[in-house]
Structures are given as C-alpha cells and as structure tokens.
Amino acid sequence: MENIRKLVTRPWVIMEICGGQTHAIMSGGLDQLLPGEIELVHGPGCPVCVTALEQVDQAIEIASKPDVIFTSYGDMLRVPGSSMDLMTVRAEGGDVRTVYSPLDAVKLATQNPEKQVVFFGIGFETTAPANAMSVMHAQNLKLENFSVLVSQVRVPPAMEMLLMSPHNRVQGFLAAGHVCSVMGYWEYVPISRKFQIPIVVTGFELVDILIGIQLAITQLEKGQACVENGYERWVSLEGNLSAQENIKKVYENCDKVWRGIGMIPNSGWRLRPEYAQFDALKRFQVDHIVSNESKLCIAGEILQGIKKPIQCSAFGKQCTPQSPLGATMVSSEGACAAYYKYAQHEDNRFHEQE
Ligand code: SF4
Secondary structure (H helix, E strand, O other): OHHHHHHOOOOEEEEEEEHHHHHHHHHOOHHHHOOOOEEEEEEEEOHHHHEOHHHHHHHHHHHOOOOEEEEEOHHHHHOOOOOOOHHHHHHOOOEEEEOOOHHHHHHHHHHOOOOEEEEEEEEOOOOHHHHHHHHHHHHHOOOOOEEEEEEEEOHHHHHHHHHHOOOOOOOEEEEEHHHHHHHOOOOHHHHHHHHOOOEEEEOOOHHHHHHHHHHHHHHHHHOOOOEEEOOOOOOOOOOOHHHHHHHHHHEEEEEEEEOOOEEEEEEEEEEOHHHHHHEHHHHHOOOOOOOOOOOOOOHHHHHOOOOOHHHOOOEOOOEEOOEOOOHHHOOOOOHHHHHHHHOHHHOOHHHHHO
8 A cells, every 4th residue: 555655646547347346445445545646436347237127127027937947146136127126026936046157057957847947147258158158068968948148248348438438537447357367368458559548457355456556556657558467366368268269159249238338339248140049038039128227326327437326316215235226236246235335434324324
C-alpha cells in the first residue's frame, strides 16, 4: 500500500473486471484504504449478473415443463426473471436441481432416460471448457435427452465496448486471472495497443489485487500502456491450449446480449451446427419470449463502471439479497451483493433497516 501511495500523483480510475475481485476488494476494505486519488470501479465480470434476462425467462419456461429436469449452478436459482425465478418454479413443483458440474447433468440424463435433462450453461471463458466437454461427452454417449441452454460470454469484446463508450471513465484494467488461466492474455495485447490503456492480469487475493493496482498505476504515471502479467503463478501468455481447443471444437463466436448492457458484437459463444441437437433453445422453441427488466434496476450502469450500487435508489430498500430486483444483488460475484454485505459503513440506511 505504501508503494502505491508513493507512486500516485493524480486521480486515476481503474476497473477490476471480475466480480470475485470486487468482493475481495470490498471485504478487505481496499476501496477505503487506497489513496483517495485511486478510484476502483466494478466491471461486468459476474457471469450470473450478465446472463440475459431473456435467457433467464427461457430457463424458467423450460424448467416449468413436466418432463424436464432443469439443472443449474446454485447462484442462478434466485436470479429474478421478468416475473419469477427458478426457485419459484421448484417451489411450484418443477424439477429444478443444483449441480456442481455440467457432467453431473450428463449423468442425470443417463439415469433418467424418460426425462429431458437441461443444463443452464452460463459463464465466461472459465466455464466454457467444462461445458464444452459435457456436450462432447453427451455426443459420445449418444444421449438424446440432454441439452444445454447456452449463455457463454467472452471478456475481450466487453472491454472494447466499455472503452468505445462515450461514458467511459476507465483508464486501466485489472483483468480476471482465472479467465486468463484458460485463455492466456494474448487477446488483450491488441486492445491495450488500440486504446492505449494498461491491462494487468490480476488474481483474487488482496495481495494480488494490490500488485495489479501497483503495476497499473506505475504504467499510468509513466504514460505507458501495455499488458502485464501480475498473476504469473497461474497465467501464461498463451493460456491452456487444450482447453481452448475444446472450446473451439464445440462453440463458435456470436453476438450476445448482456443483461442491463445490451448486445455486444462477437461477445458470446453458441454451439456449432454439428452440436445443434444439444441446443435447448432449438429443442424447446423458447426464443419467442419477451422480457421486462425492473425499471428501478441500474445494474447495467454499475456493470459498466458508470455508477456504484449505492447510487441505485432501490439499493437496500426495495432491493436486498432476500428480495432482489436485479442479478447483481443475488450473485456471490455481484457488485450490489458485495456492497450490501461489506459497505454498510458507506450508507447507514442498513442500520435503520436492521
Ligand atoms: S441494488 Fe438492486 S435494483 Fe439497484 S442496481 Fe443493484 S440489483 Fe439493480
């Protein structure tokens, strides 16, 4: 911290991409301890938060069907759709199950041949290899009752979208170490050059985040802009090549809607045509659904670093972890959940409530 204090001479805005980093920052009180010149803003790297509302509604419609076992990571169950969440579907008799791996869903399909088993395949580059493997495994087993509702998103196009926005305030990025452990950081080099912005691959411990901030501030103060690896114990330039191979085999790039943000060109993956039989959207024909976001929720602006959770009028009032209006209040990586859990000192509305 002292090293950072000595380095900084003027205000800088740095975005940590990943919601896991946001939670580490808030739980350690880093936002309070850093020199006042450094402002941390929170990025869109929370997979649950950016899963499009339409896809949550599609999941709810599929999960409500009588012959379906719908499987998902636990965090998705309480994410609000337009009118309900998956937990409500389960309470009303739907067979909605939490799994810890997509391979658990494949196993369920082999054990329940009379049912359709659907896996909600959300996430960034980190979940894509395992999700891809589940599809390959289902194909090898010739399963006809397994499919995936795919919502895979990619970080680099989102970074470019943020940097091209007229509202952008970000001057340096802390890239998500776990994403880079899969993909490497070669994709960030052209972004750093094009936008002349420092990008530092950063881990999740407080010491990793301090290293990332120090490297970014050093570049900014010197007027430099390059990609640096502050997480060398897990990340290499090229990343995990066999995981990337599996992703390429199963997925192709596509445009993708991010919840609260909108469509980002080329920012998603969908199943290649040779795996179309495992596409839940095609199997269940649910792409007609029209969705309605809460008018109070400003999560899209929070995920772009434009606003902070405590600037939302519903924060801690109409919207709490027990009664969330938006996904960022639900997810263990969501910025609103992090502020609610750790930042009571910034807003005494909480004390009034409790
Ligand atoms: S506090 Fe709730 S309503 Fe406000 S932005 Fe966060 S999730 Fe949306």
